[in-house]
Amino acid sequence: MANNKVTIIGAGNVGSTIAYTLNFCHYIHQIALIDLPGKMEKIESEILDITHGLPLRCSGKLYAGDYPDCRDSKIIIIAAGRNRLESESRIDLLSVNAHIISDVVTNIAPFYKDSIVILITNPNDMLAHMVHEIGVFPYSKFFATGCILDSSRFISQMVQKLQLKNQDIKGYVAGEHGEMQFILWSHLKLKNKAVNEYCQINNIVWNDEIMDDIQSKTKSYGSDIIKGKAFTNYGIASCVLFLVDSIINDIEIIVSICCEMMGEFDIVNVAMSLPTIINGNGIRERVIHGYTKKEVNQLYNIASYLKQKMHKHTRKIVY
Numbered sequence: 001m002a003n004n005k006v007t008i009i010g011a012g013n014v015g016s017t018i019a020y021t022l023n024f025c026h027y028i029h030q031i032a033l034i035d036l037p038g039k040m041e042k043i044e045s046e047i048l049d050i051t052h053g054l055p056l057r058c059s060g061k062l063y064a065g066d067y068p069d070c071r072d073s074k075i076i077i078i079a080a081g082r083n084r085l086e087s088e089s090r091i092d093l094l095s096v097n098a099h100i101i102s103d104v105v106t107n108i109a110p111f112y113k114d115s116i117v118i119l120i121t122n123p124n125d126m127l128a129h130m131v132h133e134i135g136v137f138p139y140s141k142f143f144a145t146g147c148i149l150d151s152s153r154f155i156s157q158m159v160q161k162l163q164l165k166n167q168d169i170k171g172y173v174a175g176e177h178g179e180m181q182f183i184l185w186s187h188l189k190l191k192n193k194a195v196n197e198y199c200q201i202n203n204i205v206w207n208d209e210i211m212d213d214i215q216s217k218t219k220s221y222g223s224d225i226i227k228g229k230a231f232t233n234y235g236i237a238s239c240v241l242f243l244v245d246s247i248i249n250d251i252e253i254i255v256s257i258c259c260e261m262m263g264e265f266d267i268v269n270v271a272m273s274l275p276t277i278i279n280g281n282g283i284r285e286r287v288i289h290g291y292t293k294k295e296v297n298q299l300y301n302i303a304s305y306l307k308q309k310m311h312k313h314t315r316k317i318v319y
């Protein structure tokens with residue numbers, strides 16, 4: 001029988017919501033939830049609460065685990081680490097979360113076989129580069145969620161603005177899961193048509209002002225939600241469900257996830273989000289065609305911005 005086990009490390013707002021979401025998936029046989037040793041009571045309470053929500057369907061597959069659970073997990077999800085306060089940017093979390101993620105990866109290492117590892121913790125791109133550098137996971141088996149959530153926030157605006165269905169829109173946000181992110185307008189397809197063509201045919205007003213407004217809302221949604229409720233959890237949990245579904249059921253999808261740049265556009269030594277084909281084996285291929293010159297320049301700017309920030313902060317971090 002296929003081994004459809006998922007281990008989640010970090011049972012905070014994000015990790016627990018992912019556990020809740022994945023608990024509904026009939027094709028997942030076991031979910032191990034791991035946190036710090038002092039957080040056992042919190043984990044047990046999360047598990048009780050989640051399983052009490054499914055009295056007729058609960059199979060007892062969710063339990064408090066430990067690092068040996070990683071050994072036979074198809075997927076390991078890392079959601080351990082501090083969330084940002086309203087006054088902070090994601091990059092402000094680098095020092096504290098680099099230590100946590102380095103600890104987590106060190107703990108996984110003795111048990112790691114061939115699981116696909118998904119990193120959620122922020123600052124997502126910088127930590128993805130750090131994990132790549134630590135070198136425990138093969139390239140195709142490790143990625144961070146990157147701009148998948150930003151892409152989803154973008155698509156949700158397009159759905160509302162143009163009265164379309166989700167499945168009519170293919171769109172991606174690329175670069176950094178942070179301030180430097182940008183919408184890949186060149187790759188936007190509405191019912192298989194480029195946006196300008198679609199809007200012209202359907203008599204829809206489409207101009208720079210509208211595009212700037214969508215871009216700025218896409219970027220600020222995370223902070224807006226944190227202002228209102230102190231954390232974000234549901235959006236990222238749905239994105240993770242989409243990824244887990246693709247991996248476990250081996251369904252090929254294109255999503256803007258973050259992983260180490262391996263010379264795409266001659267960029268190396270940094271991790272960034274690009275539309276990427278993933279399937280049951282992890283990363284298959286990054287999409288590198290069809291970008292405008294402006295978009296490629298934006299990628300260069302982001303690469304040098306991320307490298308500068310990492311250099312500045314990592315001088316203080318030993319991992």
Ligand SMILES: NC(=O)c1ccc[n+]([C@@H]2O[C@H](COP(=O)([O-])OP(=O)(O)OC[C@H]3O[C@@H](n4cnc5c(N)ncnc54)[C@H](O)[C@@H]3O)[C@@H](O)[C@H]2O)c1
Nearest residue numbers: 010011012013014035036080081082083120121122231236
């Ligand atoms: N990538 C995204 O799109 C996205 C979206 C939302 C949140 N996030 C990030 O996810 C992370 C978690 O957010 P949250 O709201 O769940 O935070 P949280 O504070 O609610 O939970 C974090 C959990 O990590 C645990 N933890 C800390 N150190 C650990 C260690 N060494 N080993 C195991 N567990 C450890 C804590 O005990 C805590 O339970 C944050 O960095 C946040 O910024 C990312």
